[in-house]
Amino acid sequence: xxxxxxxxxxxxxxxxxxxxxxxxxxxxxxxxxxxxxxxxxxxxxxxxxxxxxxxxxxxxxxxxxxxxxxxxxxxxxxxxxxxxxxxxxxxxxxxxxxxxxxxxxxxxxxxxxxxxxxxxxxxxxxxxxxxxxxxxxxxxxxxxxxxxxxxxxxxxxxxxxxxxxxxxxxxxxxxxxxxxxxxxxxxxxxxxxxxxxxxxxxxxxxxxxxxxxxxxxxxxxxxxxxxxxxxxxxxxxxxxxxxxxxxxxxxxxxxxxxxxxxxxxxxxxxxxxxxxxxxxxxxxxxxxxxxxxxxxxxxxxxxxxxxxxxxxxxxxxx
Numbered sequence: 023x024x025x026x027x028x029x030x031x032x033x034x035x036x037x038x039x040x041x042x043x044x045x046x047x048x049x050x051x052x053x054x055x056x057x058x059x060x061x062x063x064x065x066x067x068x069x070x071x072x073x074x075x076x077x078x079x080x081x082x083x084x085x086x087x088x089x090x091x092x093x094x095x096x097x098x099x100x101x102x103x104x105x106x107x108x109x110x111x112x113x114x115x116x117x118x119x120x121x122x123x124x125x126x127x128x129x130x131x132x133x134x135x136x137x138x139x140x141x142x143x144x145x146x147x148x149x150x151x152x153x154x155x156x157x158x159x160x161x162x163x164x165x166x167x168x169x170x171x172x173x174x175x176x177x178x179x180x181x182x183x184x185x186x187x188x189x190x191x192x193x194x195x196x197x198x199x200x201x202x203x204x205x206x207x208x209x210x211x212x213x214x215x216x217x218x219x220x221x222x223x224x225x226x227x228x229x230x231x232x233x234x235x236x237x238x239x240x241x242x243x244x245x246x247x248x249x250x251x252x253x254x255x256x257x258x259x260x261x262x263x264x265x266x267x268x269x270x271x272x273x274x275x276x277x278x279x280x281x282x283x284x285x286x287x288x289x290x291x292x293x294x295x296x297x298x299x300x301x302x303x304x305x306x307x308x309x310x311x312x313x314x315x316x317x318x319x320x321x322x323x324x325x326x327x328x329x330x331x332x333x334x335x336x337x338x339x340x
Contacts, residue, residue, distance in 0.1 A: 098183065098203070105209050167215040172196055178215040183208070186218055249280035257293045264297060271324060272303045278323045280310070285318040294320055 167178050176189045180201065187201040187208075198209045250267045252260045264281065271279050283290035298304045303324055310319030 101182075165217050166213065167217055169196060169212070171217075172199060172212065172215070177218055179218050180210060180214055181216060182210065182214050187215075189215075248276060248278075249282060251282040252290055252294070253282060253284040255290070257289065260290055261293060261297055264294060268301060268303060268322070268324070276324055278321055280314065281320045281322060282315065283318065283320065285316075291317070291320065298322055 172178075172189060172192050174189060174191050177186055178189060178201075179185070180187050180203070183203055185203065187203045187210075190200040190202055190207065192199050192212075196212050199212055199215060201208055201210055201215075250264065252263060255263065260283070268279065281294055283294050285291075295307070298307045298320070305323045305325040307320050307322040309317045310321055314321065
């Protein structure tokens with residue numbers, strides 16, 4: 023509000039020191055403003071670093087959880103394979119022992135004995151390299167499951183798996199309990215199961231595709247033996263059973279299977295032979311020898327494609 027002339031006169035009377043002081047104050051104000059901007063930028067950078075650290079922490083936690091889930095899944099898969107091999111080898115060892123106890127029976131065919139020893143070697147290799155299944159404490163585990171509560175469709179907590187499972191069936195005298203976990207059929211001892219606590223609801227029923235898969239897997243487990251008995255069946259049902267059984271035996275790596283069709287009028291025998299002739303997974307087949315059941319049994323050698331080995335002729339054929 024002062025006139026320009028007054029301001030000019032006042033400025034002319036200021037000393038050089040006053041002018042320098044005013045210039046320094048102006049520079050200080052500029053520096054203060056720049057420092058404030060730098061401080062704000064630094065605060066923003068610190069906030070960004072904090073957010074980046076939090077994102078990194080969350081990503082690291084997610085990665086660890088996923089890796090733990092992968093390790094658990096692999097360990098469970100290896101544990102399942104070991105359980106199946108243990109069951110299979112125990113059954114085969116018992117069968118070999120029974121065979122050796124019969125004086126009229128010659129030594130077990132070499133292919134089956136070699137296959138049996140190969141499974142034992144596989145089992146030993148898996149035992150050496152297996153990953154331990156993580157044991158996780160859970161509030162879902164309650165008291166041991168009473169025998170009267172072990173029934174198909176019931177839910178229980180598995181201590182070895184660390185999760186809640188559904189019971190599929192129990193073997194006689196409840197020696198082993200078959201349960202479903204993540205689409206797999208697993209055998210557990212009864213003492214492994216505990217009551218579920220906390221009022222957790224059962225999972226919804228599996229979709230049709232999953233249910234069909236579980237039923238097929240159930241049948242595969244039940245028929246995972248070296249022989250199938252078709253006696254007393256109609257031809258159509260016999261071939262349906264035989265087709266599924268041969269497929270599972272091929273997947274299981276059986277070198278041969280024993281098909282019991284009986285003697286009778288030879289109808290089932292002819293149907294079995296007709297099926298085996300058109301089955302690409304069967305290399306050859308023959309009648310059973312005396313101790314194996316004679317012509318009431320057919321021994322089918324399994325493998326990838328025909329091997330050129332001769333096949334038995336039907337009675338009366340040239």
